[in-house]
Amino acid sequence: MRLKAALHKNDRYIGLVLLHIVIGFAIFLFEPLSRLYFLVVMVYFLGRIILVVPSKKTQEVLLGCAYFAGAEVLFRMTKGGIAYEASKYLVILFMMMGMFFKGLSGKGYPYFFYLIALVPAVIVASITLSFDARFRTNIAFVLSGPVCLGIAALFCYDRKITQSQLLKVIMYLALPCIAMTVYLFLYNPSIKDTLSGTASNAASSGGFGPNQVSTALGLGMFAMSVRLFIKSPSLILKLLNLIILGAMTFRAIVTFSRGGVFAAIIVIAAFLWIAFNKSSNVQRGRLIGIFILFGIGILITWTISSTQTHGLIDKRYTNKNAQGIEKKDISTGRLDLFMEEIDGFLGSPFLGIGASRVKDTRVEISGNDLPSHNEIGRLLSEHGFLGVIIILILIIKPLAYRTTNRRNVYFYAFLCFWFATINHSGMRIAAPALLYALALLNVVHEKHPIHRKQIT
Template structure:
């Protein structure tokens, strides 16, 4: 076994051991949070971001965030987003950014009226500054990450390094979830999202990061497994994360993972020659059969309840009235608020309280698209158009970033069911803007 392969295996095992430690001594979670942040700053400064260390450490934080949240390890509530902001800004200090990324400066500027409007809202029995900070942290993290990544030249091998950084902390999460619920059958009683199989934390967020885990380990299997041992390890981890993601009974993360993999295989297939196409076809067939196997095992472990969950039925097999757990009503209300406040919206974070005036119930939005429309009005619509179309235009001119469309889909689907509570959709979106190359590294130059 080569040194690189051995190092990867040892790092996976080390992070699994970290998960065991955090499970046994949850107070260590805060220590890890501080360690990650301090090391990240040192890592970027020491290397002067010559090899995009800012991307590597940010990917690491993204994958660790859910475990730190579920073990109360966050020093501040939005640690993931704020630390990535700092890493991105520090990276830009050393290696600059493209001046052509003006669209993302416009994106950030268009958020300002909503912030001002919220700050001028008549007094509520809440900390308005805290509400604004909570709701704006995701978009700002996305904007700064996008400015850093916009047309940044990076080798495909370095992108795989970022993918590896995603993978490592997920092993700690995997170990923690296994120890929390070693026997899934004991805790599955219905078709609702399951907190027991999600480590006692929000199934929606856990499913999101497990779905990302399915994808990144699939990428490792496809492009970063030069030996049979690594192929077995990475394929096995794809299966494990798929199973654990399914039994959270939160559908968003798994549907997103499937779509990301389908798009990646499609991009590779249509770019490949005849001989490679036959290999891709075989991988698609094996993936499909494996997927059926994982589904069958999950169905067995949940006594068929997972089938009913994805068929939108309750435990008795009765069709549920809504398909999104009541979120359709919230989305419709936000669209109505958008129409009534079409220019500037009701202000950052104020959508929740505007809906409370209408319905008498305060419920947080799970959909970032309708939230942006309701709270930022037509400016939010412009921002959404910038976010959706810019990566597509860049991909047309740089199809060497074969992961770009999958990254874009992760952002788009995730913000539709989990908003931007995690840093993951903001940072992963930014990766779709990278200018990837596979030949020798060109001379460093930032426009």
């Protein structure tokens, strides 16, 4: 009876998982369906946010944002979005709709300053960008992520949400990642046939950028880990979630892009550390039991990954090339890019060199069209002293909020995902902006209905 009750309680989750497996298959078989998929979910969430009762609008806004943050890379690799940055723009739109319907907390005023501090770099860029640079496109590319973070932080700051609602938001991060995982297995069923060394592998990443795919799958790994440890009441659900987690982990590993995998490890560790410390002795015993299952699953996944790549993945993660020779630069060139950005800051410490000027300068000097991989370095070089203020706001404000509100068990996990991602992939996707904002939510206790006996 317990098993039936658990399955019945989670049948909508199982149905959603099956639906997204079908979506992954359908998009692979007929890629133009990705555009229809994008339009359908966009209209669905817009309608839900507008029509749902006021008490549920916050949850609907966050669900819509979570879904598009999780689906962003899938839409990009299958050309499903109406624009390359469409998911970021929709997150901004949903958050602004949420502000219109639900208002916002005045305590989040530092994020107003944060958004205002982004403006001078645009003015500087209008003067400093080269003649050949596409001004609007370049500015949108580098500032859509930071603006998305600022708008999301304003809406989420001290916004009340229950634990079960937040768990549902995390589930909506995972669902499109399931569809993407299915698509990747169909696109590249044999890893052995696409091996070309230990460098990042686009062929095993759906023909798209391995860095972004790895980051998106790392997000899915975190979301599925939460589901495994917190929302898997039966053995069947534990095994289902472990299999999905293993599949995502395998696809993330074989992209040969380490950033998303390392970020996932850090985030899952932060989540488990807080969850363990906040648990009772009985709950800790349960977590330890699931962790053993989790560890076995990850070990099996790594063994399969190593076998499928003929040991090349082991060399990749020990910073060696295909011949087994250790590489000098573990950052694969990112450190050099960061130092160039610091030079830009030292050269223009007051207002910076201007938004998107880092990439523009590299084109002028070396002909390399390489965008920034580190958001900290980009903020310093392109925004100057204002970049320092922006970084301080982003780090200090959530930590200060944490001193008065400790109920969000995912706080450090969310913040770690943001920080880890912006230091290897910048803010190319909406996920780090959204998860940063989710760290600012005010998680409240569930309100259980009170049943009063009628007086007859």
